[in-house]
Amino acid sequence: MALDKILSIAGKPGLYKLLTQTRTGFVGESLLDGKRVTVGLRNNVSVLSEIAIYTLEEEVPLKEVFQKIKEKENGSKTSVNHKAEKIQLEEYFFEVLPNYDEDRVYASDIKKIIQWYNLLLDNKITDFSDADGDAESDSSEEE
Structure with a gap:
């Protein structure tokens, strides 16, 4: 399952x-407990494929x-x-994405990313490669 079908x-x-x-x-359907929810258009919903992380040069897609x-x-x-301490989270994220913008990416964002990654793994959603959307990523860079 692609990240364009996963919502926050x-x-x-x-x-x-x-x-x-x-x-x-x-x-x-919740990936935590499998319960179904109906969400109205008023709710603030983010599709994971549309989320990007700030770096010093550009925005890097979450995938x-x-x-x-x-x-x-x-x-x-x-x-x-x-749930680790802020400094541990930042050190870990610096190893993953060395040029992330520390002024615009908060510890709470790192917590969410780590939590989401582990949740996706638990649900066997592990295909984060760019093979399915090369044309998509090119058009989003122009914006």
Whole structure:
């Protein structure tokens, strides 16, 4: 499953798999417990494929960050827990993405990224490669 079907819903824990769209929003299934939720259009929803991380030069798509974590961890869970101290999280993230913008990427963002990565791994969603969207990534760089 690609990251364009995985959602983050503001105010709700974890990630959700997009099941279907409705007239008034959509139905998602929690990757944490499998419960289904109906989400209206008023909710603040982010699609993981549209999220990017600030670096000193450019914005790096979240799937590339996940791929770097996967390579660092040899396909297993992160060596640092998302509940670790701020300094540990920053040190870990610096190893993954050495040029990330420390002024615009907060410890809370790093916690989410680590938590999301581990949650995706638990649900066997591990294909973060760019093979499925080369044309997409080219067009987003121009914006």
